[in-house]
Amino acid sequence: MKKLIYPVLGLALMFSVQSCMDNYKAKYLNEKTLTDDAGISFIKNGLEGGMTEIAASKIALKNSQNPQVISLAQMMITDHSKANNVLDSIKDDKMLTEKDTISGEHKELLDSLQTKTGAAFDKAYVAMMIDGHKEAIDLFKDASDNKNQTIQDFARQALPTIEKHLEMAKDLNASLK
Structure with a gap:
């Protein structure tokens, strides 16, 4: 024993x-994944932000009569669709299985946009683009120092486009007042 x-x-x-x-x-x-928590957060928040801006821009195509707002919305849909496609491939490459969703806070913003038309819509939409792009710049700047090279490269490549979007939205906002 x-x-x-x-x-x-x-x-x-x-x-x-x-x-x-x-x-x-x-x-x-x-x-379970091939990236750290910061990388997971970046991918998740980047996709959500892109999906929200695409959804808002589709509403803009329906609710706005302003050619400048419509042009901005079309550019947002094109550029954010491309960025989300890249983020989706990074997500798959890093073996992330979370479902892409829009948060309740973003859904509320989208719902409030749906009810607006004319100049009130244009101002609300452009303000949303300004706020969203400010947040995106912070997110992408943080990710440009990520340990994962793929995430780092994507963040650095996308950052100038996001900054350009912010400046365009600010310029449009100034012309709406």
């Missing part, structure tokens, strides 16, 4: 150490 206790204790010790290592790996290496 005494000879059996040592191997059993050894196995128990081995399993407890292994379970601690699994927690360590899950916390620091995220075995």
Whole structure:
């Protein structure tokens, strides 16, 4: 019986150490995906922001009569669709399986846009584009220092376009007043 206790204790010790290592790996290496938590957050927030701006821009095509707003909306749809396609491929490459959704806060903004028309719509839409692009610039600047080279490269490449969108929205906003 005494000879059996040592191997059993050894196995128990081995399993407890292994379970601690699994927690360590899950916390620091995220075995289910090929990126860190910052990368996951960037991809998720980038996709959500892009989807929200595409949805808002589609509303703009229906609710605005201003040619400048319509032109901005068409550019947003084109550019954000391309960016979301790249982010989707990065998401797949990094083995992320979360479903892309628009948050409740963004849905409320979209719902409020649906009810507006004319100049009130134009001002609300352009203000939304300004706020969204300011947030996106912060998000992409943070991601440009990500540990994952693919995420870093995409963030750095996309940042000038986002900054251009912000400036265009600000210029349009000034002309609406």
